[in-house]
Amino acid sequence: MQETIRLFDEDSHETLFEGCVLSCEEDGDLYKVVLNQTLFFPEEGGQTCDKGTLNDIPVEKVLEKDRVIYHWVKEPLWEGDTVTGIIDWEKRFSDMQQHSGEHIVSGLMHEYFKFDNVGFHLGSECVTMDFNGLLTEEQLRMIERKANEAVVRNLEVKVTWPSKEELIELPYRSKKPLEGPVRIIEIPGYDICACCAPHVRRTGEIGMIRLVGMEKYKGGIRVEMLCGFRAMVDYLEKEKNVNRISRLLSAKPYTVADAAEKLKAENIAQKQEISALKMTILEKKIEQLPENAVNVCLFDEHLDKSNLRYAFNLLMKRCRGICACFEGDEEKGYRYVLGGQDVDVTAEGKKMNAALNGRGGGSKDMFQGSVQALRADIEDYFLLLKK
Secondary structure, three states, X not given: OOOOEEHHHHOOOOOEEEEEXXXXXXXXXXXXXXXXXXXXXXXXXXXXXXOEEEOOEXXXXXXXXXXXXXXXXXXXXXXXXXXXXXXXXXXXXXXXXXXXXHHHHHHHHHHHHOOXXXXXXXXXXXXXXXXXXXXXXXXXXXXXXXHHXXXXXXXXXXXXXXXXXXXXXXXXXXXXXOXXXXXXXXXXXXXXXXXXXOOOOEHHXXXXXXXXXXXXXOXXXXXXXXXXXXXXXXXXXXXXXXXXXXXXXXXXHHHHHHHHHHHHHHHHHHHHHHHHHHHHHHHHHHHOOOOOEEEEEEEOOOOOOOOHHHHHHHHHHHEEEEEEEEEEEOOOEEEEEEEEOOOOHHHHHHHHHHHHOEEEEEOOOEEEEEEOOOHHHHHHHHHHHHO
């Protein structure tokens, strides 16, 4: 099969083309089509393929193998026919904004910190870039500012095909050894990189570069980036949320973080106060139980995960035989702590789990778990223990 002419190499901003169908083969529910030339960029180098149509038929995916580009469509096209292809410009331009922004950021990372870009993915929502080194938040913001300076300078994005001799002298970035003609993308003063993807013509088309996240990853960092219209959508969504929080907290937008921290501290203090009150109430209720009550199960609206063990310890001092505290509801089930004096707690816990559809484990002193049963059935079980 002859190599496909890659029209996007010549003009990344063209969206309409004609191509001759060289082959069309059935492939499952789709048809795999090869044209003599195409504007469709295939899925390659961490970037998804272009979207669009061939003769008004949506192109589902585009892949390349051995310099031949394959298009998958839902309807057959006839060998020898000339078809009209249209590229989804909105996706193409967004992808170019992201990819050109990535070149600037990766170039700056290499210039200032000697980090290599060891991973790149241009997805439908954001771009991720992996670098083999660690940065502080301040260093990341410095890179972001420098990258946006490159945008403001509206530099030409140069596309060249250097000879082998020229490549030897050219300090370009590449993740892997390359064979055959090498396409070089240069953003003067910022980056020189081997790349097969479409790019913007000038850096001003990128619009804005936002580094929205950073995390440690495989000994280095993974940086999330949004460029152009994606960055604007992200900004508008965050602005909407900040304004909403501002109204809820009755705070100015630039002070919502401080207001949220204050509210969080107040909530923690209230939870601690409520927890203390719950434990006081439980103490009073357990004190009202008869001395040496036998085989007791305790349900109370004030029982929760935080005070279950505390209430159980109080109950153990008051009761004989088997005793247990339960918290939860009949829809989600009940969590329990069970123990007893002068009994085999492990054996009793296993018996209760078998009778009440429960699970759990423990030692001779305490057994913990959960049961999926009605409260009435649990209480009936403990009534039978008393007989």
